Amino acid sequence: MSDLSQKPLLNKFLEQTSRLQLLVLSNGHGEDIIAARIIQELQQLSLPPDIFALPIVGEGRAYQRLDVPCIGEVKTMPSGGFIYMDSRQLMRDVRGGLVQLTWKQIQAVRSWVKSQTKLGNQKAILAVGDIVPLLFAAMSGANYAFVGTAKSEYYVRDEVGLLPRKSKSARWENFSGSIYHPWERWLMSRRRCRAVFPRDALTTEILRRWPIPAFDAGNPMMDGLEPTFTNPVFDHGEVEDPEIIRPMIVTLLPGSRANEAYDNWEVMMMAVSALIDGFREPEVVFLGAIAPGLDMDILSQTLQTMGWQQRDQSSVQVADPQALCFGQKNADLILSQQSYNEFLHWGDVAIAMAGTATEQFIGLGKPTIAIPGKGPQYNPAFAEAQSRLLGSSLILIDQPAKVIPTVQTLFQDPDRLQDIAENGSKRMGKPGAAKRIAECLQERLT
Template sequence: MSDVSRLSPTSRLQLLVLSNGHGEDIIAVRILQELLQLANPPDIYALPLVGEGRAYQNLNIPLIGAVRTMPSGGFIYMDGRQLARDVRGGLLQLTWSQIQAMRRWVSSQQKLGNKQAILAVGDIVPLLFAFISGANYAFVGTAKSEYYVRDEVGLLPRKSKAARWENFSGSIYHPWERWLMSRRRCRAVFPRDGLTTQILQNWSIPAFDVGNPMMDGLQPKVSPQLFYMANARYQEMDRPLVITLLPGSRAPEAYNNWQVIMTAVSALMASFQERDSFLPNSGTVVFVGAIAPSLDLTTLAETVESQGWQTHLDLPLPFPDADALIFKQRNAHLVLTQQSYNECLHWGDVAIAMAGTATEQFIGLGKPAIAIPGEGPQYTPAFAEAQSRLLGLSLILVEQPVQVAQVVRSLFTNPDTLHIIRENGVRRMGKPGAARRIADCLVEKLGI
């Protein structure tokens, strides 16, 4: 915890960043990295409302208040039982201490004569914190999108009467949220897509369509184009089909998801035994598993080997991970990597997904993903259904893993569908560079 009372008066803006989740921390840090490259960057502090804020600590940004990981891990909105666990774990006391820490920070900056502002990243919780701080603020809305309730044509059909509550006032953002975003001290709002921006602007909210920082920082070390240096057209036909596997990052859920994904892989392998017209001329398939560093590769490898895969050394791709685990079965390879996440996203032609952010990023690159709802606490049937509305036809839901093979066949025998999916994914997730565009806008709106 930094002692802001020892700071000397400065002409630079004092910026406090509030976020409420690991993914939100990462998005905030991407924006902060752009701000720090300015000729006269602000002095930056952070208050992660959920978790320990390791992303800020890795950037040497001081934290101004208490941090703690709650039992739910931040998924309190998906299950009332998770919220109850967090309350028993001290959520209310933690929240009150964080409000007090924020007020102390603002007060100390005012006493020193410093100009201060708040950058809230996430949902209504950091937005509400920013409002009660008394300082000017900006809001990066990561949790809500109009695509949950509508597309460019109109409202989506919904089976549940309770679903009407999501859009009862004409927007996915409720009146009290729009009220917080329309205050004079709210200088800028950055929704996650153009459709949401357009709707919010109907209420004179200072909303700016600059893209989604989730699509930043995904450049691979090895570009897919470097696979084929000459005779590119022929080699594109001869290259392997690459299928990305996204089991999520939270244990033990990710281990359960991996078992489901491997069942889907086995069904795919069975379908490949006969010569399929949608396979490349090589007839080779490579499965690449994007595994979070927090997970145990040995546990995942045991599941792979139980499905008949054998350890192998060579891989028909220039994979930039010397520690990757490689397996082979007939004409297919399977790779587990904890160091080449971006390559897994860029190389894949299609994903089998049971993840949140990773699925959205894969689709944002213009590719289709097939989702299998799990048992949670994150990737539940309700979460997957909501994500399918957010991502539209780019995300195909199946009830059973054995259905994945049929969907893959359908996708790669319909090139027109793949073209529409490509355009849809980019439109819904935005183009790279959003963090820099947000930083440039903050310079103007917050007076950095």
């Protein structure tokens, strides 16, 4: 009888000791979000792993929202993670303690692996981002998997062949036959690297030329974008069929980095003014998808300076009670920090000066007009690289006034719009990537 009573306890002990212990590494705000989406899918598995995290850049708020414990020391660097676009940002981070922090984090990963080994637990590491978390994982001594968010073969080639480049230094990007350099491929081809998840099918195809366990699971950036409301609601009084007079909808994506986004917003408002003055349609609606960390008052002041008047109601009803509505001539403009998914889906075209948001909008099969700013993120070099990544879907203009002929030409060419729709899906993938990655991780890491 006593043996039978102890069986459930024994089974519970065996389940705990056989459960995978997974440490997730990521190096950036966007990478944290992608990692969090994969974690959510891992937690839905029949035997989910015990999950820990180490955000190498920033404080890992995405993990905090999931109640995933973080190991090691975390700290926000002065650059906010944009060291790759400006060497001065890197030096600021070095002066801010980057080297010491990195060493402490490497030691924390090794200590975590050793502690799990002493307990006799299965252990593995999931690295999300670029070579930094990948290197941390390779140095840990545990099995690992890698979700590559930073690189894509589309930066240097398309399905036809290599892209023409003006700079001789650009050859460095593809000198070894892949956007991933030999040392990165070496880390991905180690015996302990059990799975690699590139961001698109083309990159997966190229990596498979080497002994790399690459899987085309899609891009988690396209997950979690389902809108609460499928279609916008228009208020046109007594009109029975509002679709007949549906206005053109332009989504505005100024970015999420505070000071830069405010500068971007001023540039975008010049493009908006030009569009209103030159647009012949009876009405146009602008939807400002504003990051939660931005100050709406600053954005509103810019609008009022440029002649926009705040209104109590708008022609588009959104579910955000805090949304701000403005009007000018034949146009409405709505600012919301809670309607991101809706604004992505409702827009016919976007004016963008953003990273992730631009890619997600294009992934929905829609065209985007981009205006390079001063940076540190959305500067001319970043925008040019993003245009290679996203192909025909991203149209770069060098001054706000050029938005008018660009829009007019774009919407007079249905074949081009169809090509953009297909291109966006091909380059960014279909939703459901996080679940596919989680299922593959369960199979490859346990």
